[in-house]
Amino acid sequence: MEEKEEKRKVEMISAAEIRDKYLRDEMMPHIFCTGCGIGNVLDYTLWAMEKEGLDMDKTVFLSGIGCSSRLPGYIDVDSLHTTHGRALAFATGVKITNPELNVVVFTGDGDCMGIGGNHFIHACRRNIDMTVIAVNNYIYGMTGGQVAPTTPEGDYATTAPHGNIEPPFNMSEMAISSGATYVARWGVKRPNQPINSIQEALQNKGMSFIEMMSPCTTAYSRQNRMGAIEEFWDWYEDKTILAEDYEKIEKFGSEDERETLQDKIKIGVLHQEEKKSLSERLQALIEEVHV
Amino acid sequence: MKEEELEKAKKVIGDESQFIHGDTAVAYGALLAGCRFFGGYPITPASEIAETMAEILPKVGGKYIQMEDELGSIASVIGSSWAGAKAMTATSGPGLSLMQENIGFAHMSETPLVLADVQRSGPSTGQPTLGAQGDIMQTRYGSHGDFAAITLSPNNIQETLDYTIRAFNLAEKYRTPVFLMLSADLGHMREMVKIPKEVNTFERKQPKVAPEDYVPFGKGEYGKEKVPEFGVFGDGYHTYVTGLTHDEQGFPATDDQEDHDNLIRRQVEKILDDREELTDVEKRNLDDADVALLSYGITSRSAMGALKKGREEGKNLGYLRLKTLWPFPIKEIKELSKNVDNIVVAEMNLGQIYHKVVEHADCEVRLADKIGGEVHSPDEILAEV
Numbered sequence: 001m002e003e004k005e006e007k008r009k010v011e012m013i014s015a016a017e018i019r020d021k022y023l024r025d026e027m028m029p030h031i032f033c034t035g036c037g038i039g040n041v042l043d044y045t046l047w048a049m050e051k052e053g054l055d056m057d058k059t060v061f062l063s064g065i066g067c068s069s070r071l072p073g074y075i076d077v078d079s080l081h082t083t084h085g086r087a088l089a090f091a092t093g094v095k096i097t098n099p100e101l102n103v104v105v106f107t108g109d110g111d112c113m114g115i116g117g118n119h120f121i122h123a124c125r126r127n128i129d130m131t132v133i134a135v136n137n138y139i140y141g142m143t144g145g146q147v148a149p150t151t152p153e154g155d156y157a158t159t160a161p162h163g164n165i166e167p168p169f170n171m172s173e174m175a176i177s178s179g180a181t182y183v184a185r186w187g188v189k190r191p192n193q194p195i196n197s198i199q200e201a202l203q204n205k206g207m208s209f210i211e212m213m214s215p216c217t218t219a220y221s222r223q224n225r226m227g228a229i230e231e232f233w234d235w236y237e238d239k240t241i242l243a244e245d246y247e248k249i250e251k252f253g254s255e256d257e258r259e260t261l262q263d264k265i266k267i268g269v270l271h272q273e274e275k276k277s278l279s280e281r282l283q284a285l286i287e288e289v290h291v
Numbered sequence: 292m293k294e295e296e297l298e299k300a301k302k303v304i305g306d307e308s309q310f311i312h313g314d315t316a317v318a319y320g321a322l323l324a325g326c327r328f329f330g331g332y333p334i335t336p337a338s339e340i341a342e343t344m345a346e347i348l349p350k351v352g353g354k355y356i357q358m359e360d361e362l363g364s365i366a367s368v369i370g371s372s373w374a375g376a377k378a379m380t381a382t383s384g385p386g387l388s389l390m391q392e393n394i395g396f397a398h399m400s401e402t403p404l405v406l407a408d409v410q411r412s413g414p415s416t417g418q419p420t421l422g423a424q425g426d427i428m429q430t431r432y433g434s435h436g437d438f439a440a441i442t443l444s445p446n447n448i449q450e451t452l453d454y455t456i457r458a459f460n461l462a463e464k465y466r467t468p469v470f471l472m473l474s475a476d477l478g479h480m481r482e483m484v485k486i487p488k489e490v491n492t493f494e495r496k497q498p499k500v501a502p503e504d505y506v507p508f509g510k511g512e513y514g515k516e517k518v519p520e521f522g523v524f525g526d527g528y529h530t531y532v533t534g535l536t537h538d539e540q541g542f543p544a545t546d547d548q549e550d551h552d553n554l555i556r557r558q559v560e561k562i563l564d565d566r567e568e569l570t571d572v573e574k575r576n577l578d579d580a581d582v583a584l585l586s587y588g589i590t591s592r593s594a595m596g597a598l599k600k601g602r603e604e605g606k607n608l609g610y611l612r613l614k615t616l617w618p619f620p621i622k623e624i625k626e627l628s629k630n631v632d633n634i635v636v637a638e639m640n641l642g643q644i645y646h647k648v649v650e651h652a653d654c655e656v657r658l659a660d661k662i663g664g665e666v667h668s669p670d671e672i673l674a675e676v
Contacts, residue, residue, distance in 0.1 A: 024531075027542060057527040062370075073531055073543065078524040080373060081533035082366065083396050089363035093370025093378070094524060096354045097328055101374065101525050119366075122359040286349045291302050 013050065015043075022046045022056070024076045031070055035221075035229040037188035037214030038068050041135050044191055044212075045104070046075075048198035059102040060094055062087045064111040067142045067216075068135035071106040085116025088123040088132065092278075095128055099279040102202065103130035109150040110140045113169050117149075124178035127206040129277040133198065134171055134209065137216035145219030156223045172211045176271040181206035183271040187213045187236040197269060206277045213240070213265070243268035292325040292492045296351070303350045307486050313451045313478040314381075317407045317471065318343035320455025321379055323490045326405070327353035328378035330367035332360055332386060335419040336475040337409035340381035361389035369393060369402045373532065375523040377459055379405040383475075384413045384426050387433070394468055395434030396534045401508070401519070401558065403462040403495055407455070407471045409478040412664050421664025422474035424588055424639040430470040431617050437555050439562040441569065442470040442617040444587040448482035454614075460493035461569070465562055466518050472616065474639065476589045476666055495521045502528045508554065509539035517561035563618055571614040572623050576602065580609025582676050583627055585648060586637040587613040589666055594637050596669035597676075606676060619647050628652035635659055635675045637667055 013021075023046075032038050049059070056077050063069035065084035072079035082090045087105050095103045112120050112134045123132070139157055140146040147157035149169045156163055172185045182204040186194040194212065201208030215221060215232040226232055241249075241264040249257050300322045311319070317340045321329070329348055331341035341357065348355040354371070358364040364380045371378040382390065387408050397404055410426045412418035430442045441461050445454040455471055462469040496513065498505045498520040507530045511518045522528030531541040536551045544550035562569070573591075575598060577583060586594040591612040601608040611627060611634075613620060624647075628634060633655035636645040645658045659675040661667045 026540070056529075058525055060374075060524050073533070076529050078373075078522075078529055079531050080370065080400075081531065081535070082369075083392050083534060086362060086366040086393065089358060089366035090370035092356065092358070092363070093328065093330055093367030093372075094374045095370075096356060097371040097374035097376045097378075098525055118359050119363055122363070282349075282354060286352055289349050290352060291299055291350050 018043075018046050018050060022049070022076060023074050027074050030074060032067065033218045035215060035217035036067070037137070037212070038071065038135055040188040040191070041068070041133060041212045041214060042071050042074065044194045045133060045198055047191070047195045048202060051195070052199050052202050054102055054202065058100060059104065061104050061106065062091045062094065063106040064116060065142075066108040066111045066140070067137075068106050068108040069111055085111050085114070086119060087111070088116060088119040091130055092123060092126070092128055095130055096279055096282055099129070099283070104202075105130060105132045107132060107134045108141075109134065109136040109138060109171065110148045113149045113171050113174070121174065121178040124175050124180040124207050124209070126278040127179055127181055127275050129205050129207070129279050131198070131201045131208045132210070134211050135214045136171060136211050137214050137220060139216050139220040141216045141219045145223055158223070172209065172270050175209035179207065179275075180209045180271070181273050181275050182208035182269075184209075184269045185211040185213065185265070185267050187240055187267060188215070189233050189236050193268070200269070205280070206275055213267075239263065240265050240267045243270055292490070292494070296325065297323065297490055299351050301486060303347050304486055309484055309486065310481050311448065311484055312339070312481045313448050313473050314339035314409065315343050316448045316452040316484055317381065317455050317473070318347065319486065320452040321405070321459065322347055322351065323487065324377065324456040324459035325492050326377045326379050326459060327351070328368065328371035328376040329353070329355045330358050330364040330371065330378070330380050331355075332358055332364045332382070334361075334383045334386045336411055336478045337381045337383045337386070337407065339478070340407055340409070361386040362392065365390040365393040365397075365406070368404050369397055369400070372402045372404050373524050375525070377403070377463065379407065379459075381407040381409065383409050383411045384423075384429070385416060387426055387429055391429070391433045395436060395438070397468040398434065398438040398558065399534045400532045401466040402468070403466050403521070404468050405455070405458045405462050405471060406468060407473065410472060410474040412662065418664045420475060422476035422589060422639065422666065423662065423664065424472075424474060424590065424643070426472065427616055427638075427640070427643040430472070437559060439559045440470060440617040441465065441467060441562060442472060442615070444472045444614060444616050446477070446588055446591045446612065448477075448480065449484050451477065452484055453487070456490060456492070460491070463493045463495040464515070464518070466495065466521060467562060472588060474589050475664075497526070498522050498528060506539050507541050508537060515561065517557050517564065566618040566620075567622060569615055569618055570620040570623060572620055573610075573612040573614060575610035577609035577611065577627070577630065579607055580630070581607040581632045583609045583611050583631045583634045584637060584672060585611045585613070585634050587616060587644065590637050590639055593667040593669055594672055597672040600669050601673055601676060608676065613644070616644065619651070621651050624648055624651040625653065628654040633657060635672065637672045639666070
């Protein structure tokens with residue numbers, strides 16, 4: 001614990017130094033739109049890694065298909081940019097083959113919860129020691145704004161021109177109920193909590209899931225008439241509530257106050273527990289039966 | 292592979308002579324070849340490969356995992372291969388159909404792996420417990436886009452074990468997925484097998500240069516020129532691996548015709564340049580033959596019966612067995628067709644390899660097809676002579 005505290009006190013280096021240290025110059029310019037939150041997610045991840053002092057020679061990034069899945073390409077590290085939805089299955093093979101590698105997966109709401117839903121729940125169930133950072137922009141951004149499994153009911157998308165008639169998935173709740181041992185949800189608006197949270201996720205010896213609510217200005221806000229990016233920031237501010245505040249109101253709030261929770265999205269560390277990871281279980285098995 | 296690793300594998304396998312079925316032989320061959328990762332999903336008639344691997348892999352420090360589906364099992368195998376292990380999966384037709392997406396990824400990312408396919412009748416779930424040879428084209432053309440496949444087809448249990456080792460060696464040598472084709476009958480048939488004392492294994496070439504000089508998808512610096520060295524994850528090479536069209540450094544180059552052309556032609560040529568070296572056929576009685584019986588896998592055992600019976604009846608028959616299906620042995624077929632009047636292709640489908648023979652033969656080609664899960668009788672092949 002003392003060592004961890006020590007690491008947290010490391011002085012932050014400048015953004016330019018972070019860029020020089022971790023990113024691939026030859027991949028610039030990046031593909032992301034103005035106002036997109038994915039850059040923030042990358043930024044927070046790099047800060048967390050810097051604070052944690054991860055060895056980049058022993059760190060592997062994986063991703064599937066979608067805007068957020070292009071992130072590993074920008075980081076100077078071993079990485080697998082895989083097929084749509086399958087990154088967690090690839091990551092499973094990487095991690096259990098070489099448990100010494102730090103494994104980080106970038107995914108999106110469509111990649112993780114749509115086409116990759118089965119791999120997602122099983123990766124959580126196995127409690128594989130890896131960090132999954134899911135950029136939830138509530139829409140299929142790269143393909144032009146189609147409805148996603150996370151799109152709020154009534155919202156518009158190119159394939160929901162009359163408004164989405166389906167109820168959405170709650171990715172973090174799914175992670176918790178499937179067995180992930182560290183689950184947190186944050187918006188991209190404020191940096192400090194997500195940076196600290198990603199660092200905790202990297203430290204967790206098991207499946208860590210971070211859901212980052214992130215604006216898609218091109219495909220989502222345009223169709224849902226949110227206008228400028230500021231409206232997105234306001235939306236986050238109005239819609240989200242810290243998990244501890246939520247619980248306080250739930251327990252001690254008046255009826256009116258409890259009523260307001262109906263439309264709120266909880267942010268914060270939503271779940272944390274200690275359980276054996278798959279690598280630990282496999283190692284124990286090998287020690288038991290090894291010739 | 293290190294001597295002690297081989298000794299460990301032999302110790303786990305046990306007796307030097309064993310009466311085992313084809314599925315077990317695949318698992319034993321894999322262990323001897325140095326396979327240390329298996330990602331699987333249950334499917335008849337291939338499940339015994341996974342069951343045997345689940346039993347023996349942890350005993351040599353290897354990792355077995357049953358994934359949530361076939362999409363995941365082939366994905367985990369590719370991940371494992373990049374983390375440095377010799378890795379494999381096993382399935383049957385329906386599973387192979389599901390795996391096509393990531394088989395394409397393995398071709399594009401030049402990932403060594405072995406896929407054992409114990410074929411059953413299709414399409415769809417078909418006849419789960421009965422054999423067929425319906426997946427031959429699927430290994431060659433199943434995934435979209437252009438690529439060259441290596442597909443092996445043993446016809447007995449000893450050869451199944453030996454060819455599993457060969458499959459791993461070819462996968463590592465060419466940085467490519469290699470298919471090992473069985474069928475339900477071969478997978479579940481028992482024969483005596485000798486566990487080899489010595490095993491020649493090929494280990495993938497790893498870069499010797501500094502990370503900044505490493506070109507992960509360019510020319511091979513040593514070994515084969517069209518097969519780049521493989522920088523294992525965690526060794527400091529910082530390789531970006533993508534299924535997108537990429538340049539020699541591995542970075543997406545999706546808008547450039549030349550980049551795509553260079554990449555894919557190299558990937559195809561690294562295998563097809565060695566077509567004759569990879570070709571492996573068994574020939575019998577071809578010198579004076581008027582009619583050649585051409586077959587592969589389990590069907591070749593019936594063809595052998597047909598050869599003997601036909602010869603006894605005074606027919607000038609010959610026998611050609613394809614042990615390597617892809618790359619297709621063009622030269623052998625061309626030469627054969629010059630020396631015989633016609634070729635009878637026997638296979639457990641309505642014509643797959645038949646079409647490749649027609650494409651390259653300069654003589655009449657007939658098809659002795661059979662579907663429904665039963666192996667040909669020799670008479671059924673002779674009926675086409």
